[in-house]
Amino acid sequence: MANNSIKPVTHVLFDMDGLLLNTxxxxxxxxxxxxxxxxxxxxxxxxxxxxxxxxxxxxxxxxxxxxxxxxxxxxxxxxxxxxxxxxxxADFLPGAEGLVRHLHSNNIPICVASGSCKESVEVKVLRHQEVFKLFNHIVNGSEVKHGKPEPDVFFLAASRFDPKPEPSNCLVFEDSFPGVQAALSAGMQVVMVPGPHIPEEKRAKATLALNSLEDFKPELFGLPPFTS
Known part of the structure; x- marks a missing residue:
C-alpha cells in the first residue's frame, strides 16, 4: 500500500524497537x-x-x-x-541489517531516532556494535522532552546531520502508529512496517506500508537500488 505523494529523499531515519531490532x-x-x-x-x-x-x-x-x-x-x-x-x-528483524549496510555503502546519511531511554538503547546495541557504528548518529528518548507521537526525536535526529536536511528530504522507517504520527508531524515521509495487530486504517496513514523491510525498494524514494 502506497501513498501517491512519494517523493525523492536524501536522508534516512530509523526507529529501533520493532523496526531494526526484534525487541x-x-x-x-x-x-x-x-x-x-x-x-x-x-x-x-x-x-x-x-x-x-x-x-x-x-x-x-x-x-x-x-x-x-x-x-x-x-x-x-x-x-x-x-x-x-x-x-x-534481541536480533535484527528481516531485511534490517541489509538495508542499513546498503544505504551506508552508498553514502546515504542514516541515523537512529529511538524513543527508548539512553540506558535501554545502550543495552540493545551491545551485540550489534559493528552495524550500529554505520549510523551517523543515534538519538534516544532521554534527549527530548516529548516522546512519540510528538515529532521531537525526529527533529533532533535530523538536526544532527551536517548539513542539516529539510524535513521533506527525510525518510523515516517506523513500526508503530505513534511513530508514524511523529514522522508526519515532523514533515517527513514515513515507511511503516507494522506488526499484525496494527489495524488497516492506521497503516493507511503512512507514505508506504510494507509487511517487511525485505520488501522495500529504495528507488521508489530516489535512493540507490539494490544490485542483487
Missing amino acids: EVVYEKVFQDVTSKYGKMVTPEVRTKLVGTSEHAACEICVKELNLNVSLEVFVKDFHALSQERLPS
Missing part, C-alpha cells in the same frame, strides 16, 4: 512477567496501547489500565531490571 517480543514477555507478579496479565487491548510508547509511558499504561496493586515507581523498577537483563538477546 517487541522481549518487551511483551517482560510486561507479562512483571504484571503476573501482581496477579494480572496484559490484555490484547493494553498490548496495543503499549506499542510505540516510551518505557515509562508503557509502565504507566500497565499500572493504570490493569489496575495493578503496585506503585508506578516499583513497577518501573521491576520492569527496568528485567528488560535490561533480556534486551541484549
